[in-house]
Amino acid sequence: MFRPLELFIGLRYTRAKRRNHFISFISLVSMAGIALGVTALIVVISVMNGFDNELRTRILGMVSHATISSVDGSMSDWSGAQKKAEANPHVLGAAPFIEREGMLQAERVSGAIVRGVLPDQEPKVSEVHHKMKAGKLEDLVAGGYGIVLGRELSYKLGVDVGDQVVVYAPEIRATPVGAVPRLKRFTVVGIFEIGMEEYDAGLAIVHLADAQRLYQTDGPDGLRLKLDDLFKAFSVARSLSQELGNFYRVRDWMQGHANFFKAIAMEKRVMFMILSLIVAVAAFNLVSTLVMLVQDKQADIAILRTLGASPRSIMGVFMVQGVVVGVIGIALGTFFGVLLATNLEAIVKYIEKTFEISVLPSDVYYISDLPSDMHWDDVGLIALLGFVFSLLATLYPAWRAARTQPAAALRYE
Template sequence: MANQQQTSPGKTKPFSFFEWMVARRYLGATRTGKGVSLITRIAFGGIMLAVAALISVMSIMQGFRLTLLDQLLGVNGHAHVQAEQPISDYDSMAKALGITPGVREATPLIELPVFVSATGETGMVVRGVRREDLLKNNYVTGKEHVVDGSFENFGVGDKGGKEIALGSRIASQLGVRAGDPVTLISGQGPETAFGRTLRRKTYIVGAIFHVGNAEYDAIYGFMPLEQAQLFFGFADTVQQIEVMVDEPEKIKSYRDALMAVGPGLRVTDWQQRFQSYFNALQIERFAMRLVLFLIIIVATLNIVTGLIMLVKDKTGDIAVLRTMGATQGSVLRIFLISGTMIGTLGTLAGIFLGSMFVLNIDPIENGLSALFQTDLFPAEVYYLDGVPAKLEISEVILITGFSLFMSFLSTLYPAWRAARLDPVEALRYE
């Protein structure tokens, strides 16, 4: 007798073992079948796939943004300081910029387009830099980025020597390797009565580098600063000074300090140069998050359908529980537990599936490319060698919270409907 009182529905505490047990049994089978009901599987699968898709897409977009930003700033620098005329005292100005609070490096630079020919022909942008400054740039001179030759003799010799470095795609278009000669052609020749003449000079390819960004590998080449001054007619001046700072995201806060180094200086930062590009990425990321959140909302609506069908299927059982003493609150909690169990388990499965996809995205991409015999991520289109992905805990927490909230919200109406069921009316037709 005491045991009956202990397990009586009317005597149970909120969210007791009895309510959890009934909720689990209701999800487990239909009136006539065994195992998990079809509608429960559909709701579970919908939430799992929606959460996994959202985690995967947002991780890829964030990885794409961070990788591209890292490469852009690794090769280009964070800000460029220029004057009205070419800078003659560039060594002292670079030192003054270098000791500015927050500035990591200041590099004298000449950057101009040229036409280059060998076996093939193409255009590129030549960056004239000092040997010691270029060797600090791991994106160009790092061991994993040098695919042919070396930078051992870059900037060594009379007036910086004759060696230059080319991006891997430029070298491929020209059909050259390290040690081969290439001819640079520039329109920055001497001024004559008929206009500027072309300037031609032959150099030796000392190194071929591979940044991993298709655009940079197909555009940029490097030559010693002294040779750039000779070739472009800058004498003992430079075009600009490239600045690297400790916090690139806060580059705007450095502008005043950089311009205060000398009179008539102007600063162009990376956010100005690539503003439209990164704004487009940010808008695309926001739009994609919104669309995928809507997918989660649609997926959680399967819980509403499932619970409404479950309430109809269990009408007699609900009536019996009520006649045994179960309160409306107890019935409400039973169906709340049922719905949130689907949402919680689906969300956890989606987190696992999405995380595994992101962490193993390169093998998956390689396998699919081999299966379909096509490159699913061409570098010419996306500018990167592989699919970048960055799994962020904050993003996962946001997605998890939203999915659980929508799952809980979706259970309210069916649970309220079950709790409002009149046991007399329900048993009349049983």
């Protein structure tokens, strides 16, 4: 069976037992280093993807994918805009809301965002009804002046379900005794926990009708939308803006949280570059391995040259050997990296149970699990990067082998 000479000799050198066991040891170290670097890179990037996905899910579980608001302020005729928005094939749901600042007072005082919603429509655009730790979102009744608090906010105020909270609106009304702030007493009917301090410590939810009375508005501030694909938010927002006309303003989630997710993406890229250096260092260990191998095979190289092998063929022989070592290391690293990345959460839970430790304590971290989200395109990119590093590492030793002079190499043989 015909095989290129370079491939045949290179594979033969790889399979053969070398006289110099130190060269074999360094080859194994290089192979193990590449495998370890690729494994670490796959696992770390998968964890970064997992945290990105977890944060995105938690934030967008409370933040609408897009919002429609009136240019003039309150949206009195919100039902018409809701029908037009829900007619868009990418809109899964739309619900009215009021969102204003307020000050809450019980045993202690704390500022918060007060959001007025319709309990029967809110599940169409948010996940808060799945995050209730006490009570239900349906306990908010128009005229009942109930309020649902984030867990951290309830701790700040020192209240629980059934307690009273006074909500102050940042507006002043004139009375015979002077100017006084607008306020209303609410009863805590539920507590939720999202896992993000921004919402757990700074959000209070009331019924839309009660929010209208407190803030003296004619209607909701706008509509919150949930889309089938959050990355289409910009195009859907632009389409709805043109359809609804100049009386409405449409804003997508990227405008409010773009910097946050850009920071996560930047951190992922930086981690990728830093960990790529581990793969690079391991791959370039091949340089020392192949340099010593070239020195050990001087006589063989000289004989091949005298038999008519070109410098390019000699260069190809040692490039094949270096690439084979690199490919084996990449294959092992990819296998163990994928295995770890896909089973990381189970492995962490086993370690926590066995050694009775907590890797991410829930009382310290909002994300107490170690999420992992492996993407095959990341795995392919990492494997390709390792292959390129291995290929580059073979160039100098192979070039030195190609420059070997047969007469000088065979002089003392």
